Amino acid sequence: MSTTSPTPMPDPDEVARGIAELERYGNAHAPDLPTSPAPAPEVIEEQEGETQRVRRLRAEVAEAHRLVELQADDAPLLLDTPKVxxxxxxxxxxxxxxxxATDPAMRAYQxxxxxxxxxxxxxxxLTLALGWSTAGVQxxxxxxxPVWSPGWVFAWFVEPFVSLALLVVVGARAYLAIQGRPLTHPTLIRIEYLFLSLSLGMNAWPYLPWSLPDGxxxxxxxxxxxxxxxxxxVTIVMALPIILAGxxxxDHGRPTGPTYRANTAPGGTDITxxxxxxxxxxxxxxxxxRPSATRLQRTLRCGMDxxxxxxxALADxxxxxA
Incomplete structure (x- = not known):
């Protein structure tokens, strides 16, 4: 049975030298890569005092200064609002x-x-009043x-006779009063009173106590x-001429149109x-x-000449x- 010898342990110095050689080889043969800028250091807001609250307060202060500057200008106050x-x-x-309304011509027209x-x-x-009276006189x-007998039919014409005669007198007095020549002759006044008395009497007579039938x-x-x-x-006939005379x-004043009054007034007209x-x-x-003669005549209230x-004189x- 054979025995094997144990593997010798590497020397630590040799290992370190091998790693160093590998690093040198990698640095020498590695490709050139673009270098990115180093990231900027993060600014901490709390360190510089620019917190969100500080920025908001600074904006309010700047707005207040601007408003004070603009409020000193009164130009907006000079503008008219729609209500004004x-x-x-x-x-x-x-x-x-x-x-x-104060113009003389307009006053005369009104x-x-x-x-x-x-x-x-x-x-x-007046016509309605006399028509009402016609039924009473009839x-x-x-x-x-009897109804539709000759006496009954002709009775309807009694009041129109009196009314037409009265209207002739009243119309003549009214028209002449408009023309500034009111009629105040006693005869005409007596005629009016006569016609009105006849109409009044004929309307009232059938309804007086002594004219009523028995029972x-x-x-x-x-x-x-x-x-x-x-x-x-009676009221209209007496009041109308007085109203028209009034x-x-x-007096509507002086007319404003181009009148041609004479220049000679009491004491003469002083052109100067x-x-x-x-x-x-x-x-x-x-x-x-450069006023016209008509404008001068109306404004100065003088004659056209x-x-x-x-x-x-003004033109000269x-x-x-010049």
Missing amino acids: RKRRRAAHEAARLHEL AARVRRLLVTGAMVC AFAADGA ASFSISDLVIHLIGPIVA FTAL ALTDRARTLIASGALPA AARAVRD EQEER
């Missing part, structure tokens, strides 16, 4: 309407409209005649109802004074730099300055 513009537009419209409306209403009311004039009782309501028509007619006496006044109005902006003279002064 709406109010200004309404105020401007109200001022224009007030100016138009007075004519109101007068026409009142006359129309009064005449319609009952008086028929005096119990009928007096009723104040029946009497008042049949007196409404004549009373309304409209005729209205009018020219000085026109210069002042031009300087204040109330008149344009005087307005032309002022216009020519402007040519001399």
Whole structure:
């Protein structure tokens, strides 16, 4: 039986030398690889004080400084808001309407409209009142005649006779009052009272206590109802001429259209004074730099000839300055 000798242990120095040789060989034959930059060291926010809370507070402070700077500028306060513009537009419209309402021509136009409306209403009311009275007069004039008998039919024409005659007098007085020539002749007034008294009497007579048939009782309501028509007619006839005379006496002021009044007024027309006044109005902006004669006549309230003279004087002064 043969025996084997044990394997000798390697020398540690030889092992170290072998590993060193391997490293040198690997470094000498290894390929050149791109070197990547070394990673930047991580910045720790807490170390520099730039935490999220600090950044938020710094932004608020910067915003506050900017707001203080902008709030010192009053430019936004000079702008008109939609509500302010709406109010200004309404105020401007109200001022224009007030100016138009005070214009003499507009005042005369409004007075004519109101007068026409009142006359129309009064005449319609008078016609209805006389028509109401016609039924009462027919009952008086028929005096119990059978229906559709000649007396009953002709009784319907009694009140129209009186009413038409009354309307002729009232219409003439109303028209002449509009023209500024009111009729106050005593004869016409007596004729009106006569017709109105006839209408009033014929309406009231059948319902008075002594005119009632036997067994009928007096009723104040029946009497008042049949007196409404004549009373309304009397009121309109007496009031309408007075109202129209009041409209005729209205003073609407000076007209604003191109009138041709004479330049001679009490004491004469001073062209120099009018020219000085026109210069002042031009300087204040109330008149344009070269106003027309019509504009001067309306603004200075003078005659057209005087307005032309002022216009020519202003034009000569402007040519001399040029």
